[in-house]
Structures are given as C-alpha cells and as structure tokens.
Amino acid sequence: MLHYRTRRRLFSTLVLIVAYVTLLSPIAFVMIASFDYGQRAYVVFPPDRFTLESYWRIPTRYWDSLWISVRVAFLCMLISCAIGIPAAIGIVRSSLPGKAALLAVFRAPMQIPAVVSGVAFLNLYYLIGPLFGVQLVGSFAGMVIAHVFAATPYVVGTLVSVLQRFNYDLEEAALVLGASRWGTFRQVTLPMLKPGIFAGALYAFMISFAEVPISVFLAGSRTVTFPVEVFNSMLFDFEPTILAISSIVTVLSLTLVWFAQWAVGLDKFVQVGGSD
Amino acid sequence: MPKLKQFAATLGLVCTVGIAASTAPASAGQFDGVTVRIGTFGGKWRDIVDSFVAKAFEKEGGKIEYVLGQPANNMAKLIAARGQEPPFDLFETMDNFLPQLGAGNFTEPLDLAQVPNLRELDKSMYDSGKVMIWITQEGVIYNQKKFAEAGIPAPKRYLDLADPRLKGKVSLPDISAGGAIPAIVGMSYEGGGSEADIGPGLDLVKKIAPANFWSSSSNLQTMLVNGDVWAAAAQAGNVQRLRGKVDLAIVFPPVAQGKGGVLKQGYLVKIKGAKNTKALEWIINQFLSQPMQVAVLTEGGQVPVHKGALAELQTNPEYSFLRLSTEDFAKMYSVDFSKVNEAAYVQRWNRTIGR
Numbered sequence: 186m187l188h189y190r191t192r193r194r195l196f197s198t199l200v201l202i203v204a205y206v207t208l209l210s211p212i213a214f215v216m217i218a219s220f221d222y223g224q225r226a227y228v229v230f231p232p233d234r235f236t237l238e239s240y241w242r243i244p245t246r247y248w249d250s251l252w253i254s255v256r257v258a259f260l261c262m263l264i265s266c267a268i269g270i271p272a273a274i275g276i277v278r279s280s281l282p283g284k285a286a287l288l289a290v291f292r293a294p295m296q297i298p299a300v301v302s303g304v305a306f307l308n309l310y311y312l313i314g315p316l317f318g319v320q321l322v323g324s325f326a327g328m329v330i331a332h333v334f335a336a337t338p339y340v341v342g343t344l345v346s347v348l349q350r351f352n353y354d355l356e357e358a359a360l361v362l363g364a365s366r367w368g369t370f371r372q373v374t375l376p377m378l379k380p381g382i383f384a385g386a387l388y389a390f391m392i393s394f395a396e397v398p399i400s401v402f403l404a405g406s407r408t409v410t411f412p413v414e415v416f417n418s419m420l421f422d423f424e425p426t427i428l429a430i431s432s433i434v435t436v437l438s439l440t441l442v443w444f445a446q447w448a449v450g451l452d453k454f455v456q457v458g459g460s461d
Numbered sequence: 462m463p464k465l466k467q468f469a470a471t472l473g474l475v476c477t478v479g480i481a482a483s484t485a486p487a488s489a490g491q492f493d494g495v496t497v498r499i500g501t502f503g504g505k506w507r508d509i510v511d512s513f514v515a516k517a518f519e520k521e522g523g524k525i526e527y528v529l530g531q532p533a534n535n536m537a538k539l540i541a542a543r544g545q546e547p548p549f550d551l552f553e554t555m556d557n558f559l560p561q562l563g564a565g566n567f568t569e570p571l572d573l574a575q576v577p578n579l580r581e582l583d584k585s586m587y588d589s590g591k592v593m594i595w596i597t598q599e600g601v602i603y604n605q606k607k608f609a610e611a612g613i614p615a616p617k618r619y620l621d622l623a624d625p626r627l628k629g630k631v632s633l634p635d636i637s638a639g640g641a642i643p644a645i646v647g648m649s650y651e652g653g654g655s656e657a658d659i660g661p662g663l664d665l666v667k668k669i670a671p672a673n674f675w676s677s678s679s680n681l682q683t684m685l686v687n688g689d690v691w692a693a694a695a696q697a698g699n700v701q702r703l704r705g706k707v708d709l710a711i712v713f714p715p716v717a718q719g720k721g722g723v724l725k726q727g728y729l730v731k732i733k734g735a736k737n738t739k740a741l742e743w744i745i746n747q748f749l750s751q752p753m754q755v756a757v758l759t760e761g762g763q764v765p766v767h768k769g770a771l772a773e774l775q776t777n778p779e780y781s782f783l784r785l786s787t788e789d790f791a792k793m794y795s796v797d798f799s800k801v802n803e804a805a806y807v808q809r810w811n812r813t814i815g816r
Contacts, residue, residue: 227685244508246507311545314545323548401534402537404529404530405528406528414503417503421504422679
C-alpha cells in the first residue's frame, strides 16, 4: 500500500497530465495534420505522408489577413490600456459615488453575446456614418473601435483585481520619506501595477486577435482579419493550408509568450489575483 | 546629303514614336478605374472567382473587391445599410434569401441584353432580378463498401436511413448547416408534409435518430473518411471531394411532383444603389463564361448551369454520379422559399430535435 503522500502526488501528477493532454492535444493534432497534403477536403490524422507542401501553398490572403489582425490587435491593446488603466485606478481609488455601477458598466461588454455586439456595431456605424461623414463599416478604424469595446473589460478587470490587493502603506511610506507624488507613482505604484498592466494588455491583444463574431459583421474588403478569413474558408470548404497557417500562428503565439516571459517575466502575470 | 538628312529625320521620327509608344500607358480598358464590390463566400471560392472573373476584369482596367461572408452575414450588412450606400454592388446569394431580398426591395433589375452568356442558360434560371450561377444537388450519400459489407441495400429514400443496421452511422445536417433546408423539405415531403408543414420531416429525423448532426462539409467529410458515418443527407459534391478515399455514391429520394433530389441554387443579384451597372453586367457575364462554369465543378464542387460547360463535363466519367443537363435539373425539386419560414423552422427544430 502506497503512502498517503505518494498517492496524493501520483494523483496530482495524473490530473496534471490529463489537463495538459486535454489542453494541448488539439494544438498537437493541428500541427501534426498540417504535414499532410494528399487531399483537400478533410483532415488526415495521422498524416499519410509527411510533406511541407501545404506550407508552401499558403495563399497570400492568409498572410494579408494575419498582418491586418496583428495591426488591429496591437492598436486595440494600446487603446484598451489607455482607457482601461485610468478607469481601473479611478474606480478603485476614487471616492466616486456608484463605483460598483461604473464597474458593472465596464464589465458589461463581457456579458453581451459577441454576435449581438457585432450586429449592434454594424447598425451603429451605419447610423452615425451620415451624421459625421465617416464610413466605419469595413474600415480599419471601425474594426479597432469594436475590438476595443470587447477587450477593455479585460484590462479593467485585471487591473481592478490587482488594485484591490494593493498595499497603500507603501505609497504612504514613500511620501513620508520625501518622494514626490509623481516619483511615488513612478517608483512605487507603477512597478506594483506592472504585472496587472502586462496581463491586461496581453488579454486585450489575445481577445482582439482571436475575435470572430463581431469582426464577421464589420469586415470589409480590406479589413478581413485572420480568424474571419479562416472561418469563411472553413465554411466554404476545408483546405489543408488552413492547418499550415494555423500551425504557424500557434508557433508565433508561443514565441510571443516566450518573449514576454523573457522580457518581463510571465510568472508575474500568474501573481495577478493571487495572495498578497 | 539630302538623303542623309531624310534618313536622319526618319530615324528621329521612328525613335520618337517608339519612345512615345513605350512610355504611353497600356491601352485603356473599358472599365479603367472602376471598382466593383462583390459580397461572396470566402476561401477556395474566392480564389476561383479571382482566377476566372477578377483577372479578366483587371484586363479591362477594373478591380474587384470582396466582402466575404456567408449570405446570412452579408444579408445582415445589407439590412443595416438600408437607405445608405450598400456594402457591396453585386451579391452572391442562395435561393433562400431571394424572398427577403425582394420583399426588402434590395435589388435592381439587370439589363439582360448585356449578359450574352445567358443564352447558355435555361430560361428558368434567370430573370431581370437574378441570375443563377451554380446549383448543388442534395440527396442521400452513402458508403457503398460499408453498405455491401453489412448487407444493407442502397437507400432509395430518407426513411431507409432508419435501418437498425445503420444505428450510429448516419449523419443529418444540423439546422444551421447549408444543407438543412433541402433535407428538411425533402424529408417533409416524404413524410406527407411540405415546405409549409415540416412536422412529418422532423418526425422522420427522430425516426432515423442519427448519430450526429453535421455542421459543415469538412466536418461531415472527416467523419465519412474515418468510417464514423456511413450515410448522410448531403450534397453530391461530397462524393467528388472524397473520391479515392471513400467509395461514396448518391441517391436522390423522391420528393414531390414526380421529382427526386433537391436543388440548392446560387444566384447573383444587383444591389439597389450599386454604381457601374455596365461593369456589373460584364462581371455576371464572366461568371457565366464556360471556363468559370467548368471550374465551378472541377475546383469548387458545385454544379454549373452553363449548357456548354455541362456538355463538356458530361464526357468526364468522374462526374457520372451527377445530373449534368438542364433536362435532368428539371427532374429535381426546387424548394419553394415563399412558403419557408426559416425562423419557425429553427424554433420547431429546437423544440422537436433539441441538442
């Protein structure tokens, strides 16, 4: 009979393995299947033969849409942070009446089905277009604005959870010791908030990059994002090149995460919402 | 000396003309600077349109831009843009959206005289409001090898899919799938109903008790290749796409009015408020050119409507499972969408079949 601790450890390891396999198997499936190019209508797994043909044949429309997605997501990340960071600080640290209601407003986009948001933005853009003389449907700006709507709650939510655990004594100590308000913010507050800001920014980027239900209504001839391009392709017919470009995007995403870990320490993100 | 002068003058003139000719813009096309926006499907279909229509249009100086999406998504864009500049000039849609397009007054008539390739189409396929460009043939596809091994005779009607030996091996289209309405209407007629009464069709779905409901062609094709599914209500293009992998055949169950199998039709319509009508008509004509129409089947998996293309494809034994003549099309059932209430279909489906 195994010792209780050994059994517990074995059980934990087993749970961990199952969790990893469940999470990673779809990615592994796509990446392995991407090396087959014997047909065009369905997924072959395991591949009949290993070839890089589907990688060579990736249509330019996927690269174009990928570039659009990266630009939209990056801009969305910047704007969401520009809105979300001051909003979160204001909500948590001010003495505004109705803070809870304000926070609920900022979280509302997460509770509205994205398809409904997509239709709402589509109609809104057509409504305001003639009033302001701007055509937002099918435009890059229109796409970014809608993505900011979807991504900002994640920035606010992440930062609010960090701020609610913030130790204000540290700021007071800095002020007592003679630091200016700006110096305190720069040298004490900001470093403490950094994990939350990075996590929020990363969330905003990911939400925008993977967004389909809103984008599908707003995409124009020059603003088809990568997931929408893949979605439309899959609805018409399956192509093996979809697996190839998806594998490339997966590798790029993992590289980005690895870079974030190397540059700022991804483990700090994990601390968000953790214990003090 | 005068001869030398004459020679020099001639040489100068030739050089001047030559340089001028080489630096002059390419010969002006009839659609220089014209951009046409087409609301159409994405993926492989866009590539086909690009190769056979857009490139030819570019040679005439024009440019095609694509507003990609399923007809339902593009329809939503059109509704939202009501009263303003439409999101696209030309809309590739399916038969189920035609009543909505008409009722909403979203389309404008075409000058059919400007589309000479229409002479290659049966007259029932077009009018000034719409031009058919492809069809799909919907019926029951089945794995001949698996059926033979299990001693199951080839199906003749939808009810044959309820054979107990097929338990767990049948797939029907989900209500959200493109093939849903043709299958529901087909099964409804078989059960004694119609477009206006789909109750018998839904009862038949319950009787068949499929292993699953397919949501996209690729989803169904993967199940057929893996042997998880032996039979399905689906379109004939699946037979072509899985050739060499699965020994598939298609049958067209009797529907109504002595017709068998159901046709699903793709159309081009001119959107109200679209500019450059001449260019639109030129593009529609290009959609109906023989090379494009042949590619509709060889590259896209749908059935063309152009008589010349059909005649060309009839000679290819690879496509013998299809009905490839306008006479054959006439023997297949076209859904009467004026009697179809899609929202009510979805509600009834969700209540009866559930998830």
